[in-house]
Amino acid sequence: MNTALLLVDIQNDYFKGGRNELFNADKALTHAQEALALFREKSLPIVHIQCILLESNATFFLPNTDGINIHEGVKPQSDETVIVKHTPDSFFQTELQKHFESMKVTRLVICGMMSHICIDSTVRTAQRLGYEVILLNEACATKDLVWNDTVIPAKTVHDTFMASLQDTFAQVVDTSSLHDMI
Numbered sequence: 001m002n003t004a005l006l007l008v009d010i011q012n013d014y015f016k017g018g019r020n021e022l023f024n025a026d027k028a029l030t031h032a033q034e035a036l037a038l039f040r041e042k043s044l045p046i047v048h049i050q051c052i053l054l055e056s057n058a059t060f061f062l063p064n065t066d067g068i069n070i071h072e073g074v075k076p077q078s079d080e081t082v083i084v085k086h087t088p089d090s091f092f093q094t095e096l097q098k099h100f101e102s103m104k105v106t107r108l109v110i111c112g113m114m115s116h117i118c119i120d121s122t123v124r125t126a127q128r129l130g131y132e133v134i135l136l137n138e139a140c141a142t143k144d145l146v147w148n149d150t151v152i153p154a155k156t157v158h159d160t161f162m163a164s165l166q167d168t169f170a171q172v173v174d175t176s177s178l179h180d181m182i
Contacts, residue, residue, distance in 0.1 A: 003182050004045035004105045005035055008090055008112030008122055010074050011050065013067030014141065019060035022113060022141040023154030029073050031139035031175040032111050036074055038178060045103055046080040049090045051118070089121040097129060107132040109178065110170070111139030115158045123170050133170035134181060137162050 010032055013019045022028075039046050052068050053061040061068050076082050085094050100108075108131045110123055119140050126133050142161070145152045166172040173181070 002045070002103060002105045003107040003109060004047060004100060004103065005039040006047050006049065006090065006108050006110045006112075006122070006126075007032055007036065007074055008049045008110065008118050009051045009061075009114070010048075010071050010112050011061065011067065012069050012071055013060040013065075014113045015071060019062075019065075019067050020143070022143045023158075025113070025141045028111070028113065028139050028141035029071060031136060032074055034175050035109060035111060035136055035139055035178055038182070039109075040077070042182065044182065045105060046076075047096065047099065048074070048076045048080060048082045049096075049112070049118075049122075050082055050084050052084055052086060054086050088118045089125050090118065091122065091125045091129065100131070105131070107134065109134045109136065109182070111136040111175075113141050115140045115142035115161045116145065120161050120165065123165050127169045134178070135162070135165055135170040135172045136175050136178065137172050139175050 014022045015025050048070055051061045052063055083094050083096050091097050108126050123133055123135055142154050142158045144154045145157050162172050
């Protein structure tokens with residue numbers, strides 16, 4: 001089985017000082033680094049997704065800003081693919097599926113930012129396209145949301161999305177389990 005690592009939107013705007021700081025971004029980064037090191041050690045395919053928002057009302061991931069840069073902690077090496085997207089779903093109007101097909105990838109290990117938008121939409125599309133999906137729970141991060149004037153804490157948002165993706169769309173695991181899976 002050909003397995004690839006997909007790192008979604010681990011970009012500067014989601015970290016301290018960025019335009020859209022997330023809860024536990026540094027913790028998620030640490031776990032993403034663990035997965036990245038394992039894939040590099042085993043010489044397995046790695047794809048970095050970089051979001052650049054083009055809408056006039058966008059408040060982060062703005063073109064020509066430091067915020068769009070992939071975080072230094074997971075900086076792509078020259079042999080790692082970077083695919084730019086402009087919407088939450090990493091597959092939508094990108095070359096991602098074609099890239100994976102060319103490498104005969106059948107299983108994806110996914111992590112990154114934000115659990116409730118880009119991770120959710122990317123995982124669901126990957127499963128629909130026929131990939132086996134492993135989602136790294138603690139290598140993802142999100143933020144507080146507000147619904148009907150009620151703040152929903154980021155931990156609740158994250159846990160709810162992991163629970164909703166588990167089994168039907170992905171196998172949700174801790175990063176430490178990855179060593180035995182690939």
